[in-house]
Amino acid sequence: MEKKKEFSKYLENFMRKNGYNLEQISRETGIPVATIGHYKTGRRTPKNDFIDKFVSGFNLSSQEKNEITMAIAIDRTPEVIKDNILELKNVKPIKLMEVPLFSSVSAGLGRETIAEPIDFISIPKTAGNNVVAILVQGNSMEDTILDGSIVVVNTELMPEIGEIGVFLTKGSDHADGLVKRLKYKNGEYVLESDNKEYEDLRIENSDITAYGKVIQIINNTTKRRKDPLMSYIDKLDMNEREMIESMLKGLIEKKKETK
Numbered sequence: 001m002e003k004k005k006e007f008s009k010y011l012e013n014f015m016r017k018n019g020y021n022l023e024q025i026s027r028e029t030g031i032p033v034a035t036i037g038h039y040k041t042g043r044r045t046p047k048n049d050f051i052d053k054f055v056s057g058f059n060l061s062s063q064e065k066n067e068i069t070m071a072i073a074i075d076r077t078p079e080v081i082k083d084n085i086l087e088l089k090n091v092k093p094i095k096l097m098e099v100p101l102f103s104s105v106s107a108g109l110g111r112e113t114i115a116e117p118i119d120f121i122s123i124p125k126t127a128g129n130n131v132v133a134i135l136v137q138g139n140s141m142e143d144t145i146l147d148g149s150i151v152v153v154n155t156e157l158m159p160e161i162g163e164i165g166v167f168l169t170k171g172s173d174h175a176d177g178l179v180k181r182l183k184y185k186n187g188e189y190v191l192e193s194d195n196k197e198y199e200d201l202r203i204e205n206s207d208i209t210a211y212g213k214v215i216q217i218i219n220n221t222t223k224r225r226k227d228p229l230m231s232y233i234d235k236l237d238m239n240e241r242e243m244i245e246s247m248l249k250g251l252i253e254k255k256k257e258t259k
Helices: 006-018 022-029 033-041 048-057 062-075 079-088 228-234 238-258
Strands: 096-102 119-124 131-135 150-154 164-169 178-185 188-192 208-218
Touching (some): 006 022, 006 062, 119 131, 131 208, 150 164
Parallel strands (some): 096 131
Antiparallel strands (some): 096 119, 131 150, 150 208, 164 178, 164 208, 178 188
């Protein structure tokens, strides 16, 4: 059975609620009775000029005009897109909360004497109460967490095996704290980097303690790792680049001669 059009449902309800018939709608809008009948059955979709005539004829509010405009817009929309639009009517707005952003794990967990947030970010309230955001520096967790990205940490949750957490050490090594993946290998717990260029850190004698679980990663895709040489070249102007290019060509030619 074909779905009833949105404006057809609106018009039918409007006429029933106010006791209007097709002739009265026609008289107030200047649109033929037969055309109004087609709108009511859904055989035809009203044109834009009908909206103004209908709103003016019955002295409707701007809110009612918006409702009519939306109904007609939906009726003109392809079915695949329309289904998604109608579903959005039932979606509740997401409530947000502000959480502090810190420059390191140790600052975010209050382990520094002076630990002021460097900024605040908004995240969904569903993240929990004891939540902080931490700026990640370094490429040890690429490509999962990029250099310069932000991780949201719930300090009430602890990472399980295979999950990413934040960790602090008792010694001077890694004084700023760590963002790593907790793993169990060869009978012992280790902190693993997603970047395989880094070695695992063994957890022994309680030197490393978990202080929270990463529940969200906000990656800064503009800071994907690139060749350091290219980073330097990007900062040069055109004349400087040409000079560097000439020097590189000379070095390459010299290398060829020595072979």
